[in-house]
Amino acid sequence: MTARHYSPLDQLLINLDQGVRTVFGRPQVTERPNPAKELPDTEMEDREREHTARLMRINHTGEVCAQALYQGQALTAKLPEVRSKMDRAAKEENDHLDWCESRIGQLGGRKSLLNPLFYAGSFAIGALAGAAGDKWSLGFVAETEHQVESHLEDHLEQVPEEDRRTRAILEQMKEDEMGHASMALAAGGAELPDPIKLAMQLTSKVMTKSVYWFRVECQPGRSG
Ligand SMILES: [Fe+2]
Numbered sequence: 001m002t003a004r005h006y007s008p009l010d011q012l013l014i015n016l017d018q019g020v021r022t023v024f025g026r027p028q029v030t031e032r033p034n035p036a037k038e039l040p041d042t043e044m045e046d047r048e049r050e051h052t053a054r055l056m057r058i059n060h061t062g063e064v065c066a067q068a069l070y071q072g073q074a075l076t077a078k079l080p081e082v083r084s085k086m087d088r089a090a091k092e093e094n095d096h097l098d099w100c101e102s103r104i105g106q107l108g109g110r111k112s113l114l115n116p117l118f119y120a121g122s123f124a125i126g127a128l129a130g131a132a133g134d135k136w137s138l139g140f141v142a143e144t145e146h147q148v149e150s151h152l153e154d155h156l157e158q159v160p161e162e163d164r165r166t167r168a169i170l171e172q173m174k175e176d177e178m179g180h181a182s183m184a185l186a187a188g189g190a191e192l193p194d195p196i197k198l199a200m201q202l203t204s205k206v207m208t209k210s211v212y213w214f215r216v217e218c219q220p221g222r223s224g
């Protein structure tokens with residue numbers, strides 16, 4: 001089967017559509033159910049509930065960024081052998097986005113006002129990484145996923161043991177991110193230079209701190 005070729009205008013419209021869906025709408029998810037779906041909700045103190053909702057807001061914005069990175073990269077990277085795996089990984093990021101949004105709503109929290117800004121920035125970074133060549137682009141995916149995994153571990157330490165819904169989502173996300181990192185490394189991802197890793201860590205620190213405090217109303221009625 002021959003791959004379909006899109007004009008630059010088609011690509012621009014496709015990317016705009018994906019960006020708007022990611023930030024404001026319902027992105028395309030996989031067949032997997034929300035891991036928290038069958039679990040009972042938990043009584044929590046207001047302070048704990050609010051803190052957990054804010055952590056999930058950070059994770060939600062992280063998934064907005066992940067989606068933007070994958071889309072930006074898809075625009076510029078070649079990656080012929082792993083294209084379908086990358087597409088699957090991007091869809092799994094949409095699952096994460098959906099699960100986080102659903103949990104934020106259940107916890108009475110709100111999504112971040114800054115998501116469009118982070119989407120745009122991450123899209124540009126993804127496109128740059130893709131243009132740098134496949135081994136760097138895949139190395140960038142692997143490093144991003146490792147950093148996300150360590151965030152998730154940190155959040156799992158902060159979320160109360162009895163909050164099984166949040167924990168189930170975070171555990172599944174962590175497993176998925178590890179899978180994405182392994183896929184990128186197995187496909188030839190290179191180890192990034194330390195200054196780039198450091199810059200990525202600093203960027204994510206700015207994101208997590210700002211998103212913890214700034215917010216906008218969450219749309220109700222998501223799955224889960
Ligand atoms: Fe993710």
Ligand SMILES: [Fe+2]
Nearest residue numbers: 145176177180
């Ligand atoms: Fe991932």
